[in-house]
Amino acid sequence: MLLTITTTHTPATDLGYLLHKHPDKCQSFSLSFGQAHVFYPEASDTLCTAALLLDIDAVKLVRSKGATLEQYVNDRPYVASSFFSVAMSQVFGTALGGRCKDRPELVQTPIPLTAKISVLPCRGGEEFLRELFEPLGYTISAQNHQLDEKFPDWGASKYYTVELQHTLPLSELLSHLYVLIPVLDDEKHYWVGEDEVEKLLRHGEGWLSSHPAKEQITRRYLKRQGRLTRAALAQLVEQEDPDPDSSEEEHAQEEAAVEKPLSLNKQRMLTVVDTLKQNNLKTVIDLGCGEGTLLRYLIKDAFFDKITGVDVSYRALGIAKERIEKLRLARNQWDKIQLFQSALTYQDKRFKGYDAVTLIEVIEHLDLPRLSSLSRVVFEFTHPKTVIVTTPNIEYNVKFETLPAGKLRHKDHRFEWTREEFQSWANQVAQRFNYTVEFQPIGDNDNLVGAPTQMAVFKC
Template sequence: MLLTLTTTHRPATELGYLLAKNPAHTQSFSLSFGAAHVFYPEATEERCTAALLLDVDPVALVRGRAPGEPGTLAQYVNDRPYVASSFLSVAIAQVFGSALGGKCRDRPELAEAPLPLSATLEALPCRGGEALLRRLFEPLGYDVAAERLPLDEAFPEWGQSAYLRVTLRRTCRLRELLTHLYVLVPVLDDKKHYYVGDAEVENLLAKGEGWLADHPERETIALRYLKHHRPLFRAALARLVADDDASPEESEDDKAAPEDRAEARMSLDEARRSAVVAALRRVGARSVLDLGCGEGKLLRRLLEERAIERVAGADVSLRSLEIARERLRLDDLPEKQRRRVQLFQASVTYRDARFSGYDAVTLVEVIEHVDPSRLGALTRNVFEHARPRVVLVTTPNAEYNVRFEGLPRGALRHGDHRFEWTRAELHAFCAKVAGAHGYAVEHLPIGPEDPALGAPTQMAVFTRAGAEASQAGVPS
C-alpha cells in the first residue's frame, strides 16, 4: 500500500520539516497491523516527494481471534496489504500526526502556508466508481486524475479491476490534504478494520470541521465513515446540520439581528433586489442562478421577469430551500412555469457542476458570510469553473455602518458576517478576481449615498471578456 506526497514549493525539501521526517533517511514504524516505512524517492530544491509504504500483515490481523472462533481463507488472502483503506488513515495519524494536526516545530509558518501539493494513491478501492471519487474530492477544490487498473497486466482479457490509481492536486495547507485523505479513503473503500463507536462520531466531526457540514456528499461520507451504523450516523448528521434545525415558523426576517432591522427601516433589502433585477435586465440575462438564495425573495422577483426563461436557486440550508419552495408556490404553478425553476442544495465554496450553464450568477449578500480563507474556493467555483457571462455581487459597505443608530462602532451588521469591506477593499478584491479570470468589473451603489461614506450597499457587476452584453447598471 503506497501513498506519495509531492510538492514543487521552493525549497521543496521543506516538505521534510512539515512531515517531521528527514529526506536523507528512511524510517520505519511498528503498527498494530504491520509496519510503515517513510522514504523520499526524490528530494531537490525544485521537487520533493515523500512516500508512505505500508506493509500490512494479514496474519497479524487475525491473531487476536478468540479460541475456537472459526477463521476463513479470506482473513488470510485478501486485498488489504495492497490497497488504500482505513489502515492508511491510521498510519497517517500515527506516522504524520504532527502534520495532520497542523503543527511544524521547526517551521511553524509552513503549517499555515498554502503549498502546491499532489497525492498519489497507487491502488484505491472505489466502491461507487470514479464518479463517487470525483463527487468527494472535486467539491473540495482538487484536480482529480484516475486510471483504472487491470486485474493482471499479463492477462488483459481478464479485464479491469475495481481499483484506481488516483492523483489529487491542489494548492492548500498540508494538514487539509492529509485530513481529507484520512476521512475520505475509508469512505471510498466503504470498510473499516476497527470497531466504530461514539468516539468515531467525535473523530469524524473533529476531522470534518470547516468542510464536512457544507459538503454536498456529507450524508454519504458520514454513513460510510461510520460503517453504516444508523444510530451513529443520525447522531453525526444531527450535529452537522444543526443550522438547519430552525423551527418552520422562524424565517429570515424573524432571525434578523438588530443591525438588520436598522437596514430594514431603509428598505435596503428591497433596494438590493431591485438593483439586481435592473442589472440583469440591462445585460439581457435569459437564465440566472442565485447562489445563497436563502428563502427565495430574489427568485420570486426573477420569476416575474418574462425575459428570464430559467431561474435556479442554491443554498446550503435545506430549511431555507423548503421555505423558498413555499414562497414560490411551486406546487401550485402551471407546469410551464414549474419547468422554469430549479432549487437545489449546494455550498458556494464547493465545486459543483450544477453551477454551470447560466447567463448570470448572483451572490446577493453572500460573500460576507464566507470565511476569508474560503473566498478563493468561491471565486474559483464561480469565475473559473462555472464561468457565466455575468456575475453580480452585493455586499455591505463597512464605511456606512456609522450611520446605523444602535450599531456599536466597529461592530458588524449581522452576527454571522465574517467581515465587512470598505469600498476600497471590495474594489481591490474585485480587480484581482476580474484580472485572474478574464472579466471586466463595474461598481455601483445601492441605497441612499452619503457624500463621504458612499451607499450602504455596494454592488460589483462582472462581465466576462468577449461576452456580448449590454451595459449593466442601476437606474439613477
C-alpha cells in the same frame, strides 16, 4: 501500499516539520498489522517529497483466526484501505491533528501539495472519486488499471493510481485522505462502533457537514450501519448550523433596520432583476440565497425560465420555501424554481448550466481566506456567462444614524469593503478568470462616500 506527499512551498523541507519526520532519516514503525516506513525520496528547498510505505503482514492478520483461502488471498496488502488510514493516524498523528511545535504558523497555512496514491480501490469508479475530491477543490489525475494486461478483454479493474493537487493546510489534506480512502474502498478491517462516529466528526470538521456527498460518505465510512449513520448525520446538521439560538433571521432584521430608511433592500433586488433582464439572462442560480428575498422577486417575473436558490443553511432554505409558498404561485411558476443545500466554497456540479450566478450580500459573510475558494467555484468551475455580486460600501456607514461608529451592518459580516477595495478585488478576479467587470452603485450616491451598496457585473 505507497503514498507520497510533495510540496513546492519555500522552503519545501518545512514539510518535515509539519509531518514531524526528519527528511534525512528513514524511520520505521511497528503496527498491529505490519510495518510502516517513512522516507524522503527528495528533499530540497524547492521540492520536497515525503513517502509513507505500508507493508501489511497478511499472514499475521489471520493467524489467530480460522484461516480460509480468502483471508490469505486478497488485495489488502497492496491497496489503500482502512489499514492505511490507521497507519496515517499512528505515524502522522500530530500532523493529522494540526499541531506543529517548531512551525506553528504553518499549521493553518495553505501550501501547494500533491498527494499520489499508488493503488486506490474506487468502488463507484472514477466518477465517484471525483464526486468526493473535486468539491474539496482538488485537481485530480486518475489512471485506471486493467484486470490483467495480458488479457485486455477482461476489462478495467476498480483500482486506480490517483494524484491529487491542491493548495491547503497539510492537516486538511490528511483529514480528507483519512476519511475518504475507506469510503472509496467501501470496507473496513475492524469493527465499527460509536467511537467511529466521533472519529468521522472530528476528522470531517470544517468540510464534511457541507460536502455534497456527505450522506454517502457517512454511510460508507460507518459500514452502512443505519443507527450510526443517522446519529452522525444529525450531528453534522448541528455543525452546519452550530448556534440554534443565534437566528439568521434576527441578524437580517438588524441589518434591515439599519438600511430601512433608504428602502435599500428593495432597491438592491430591483437593480439585480433589471440587470438580469437587460442582459437577457433567463436562468439564474442565487448562491447564498438565505431566506429567499431575491428568489421571490425573480419568481414573480414571467421573464425568467429557471430559478435556483442555494444556501449552506437548512434553516434558511426552510424559511425561503415557506415564504415562496405564501406567494400562491401557479403550477407553471412552481416548475421554474428549486432549492437545495450546498456550500459555496466547494465545487458542486449542480451549480452549472445557468446563464447567471448571483451573490447578493454574500461575500462579506466569508472569512477572507475562503473568498479565494468561492471565486474558483464560481468563476472557474461554474463559469456562467454573467456573475452579479453586491456588497456593502463601508464608507457609507457614517451616514446611518442608528449604526454606532466602527460597527458593521450585520453581526455575521467578516468584513465590509471600501469602493477601492471592492473594485481591486473584482478586477483581480476578472483578470484571473478571463471576465470583464463593470461597477454600479445602488442607492443614494453621495459625492463623498458613494452609495450604500456596490455592485459588480462580471461578463465573459
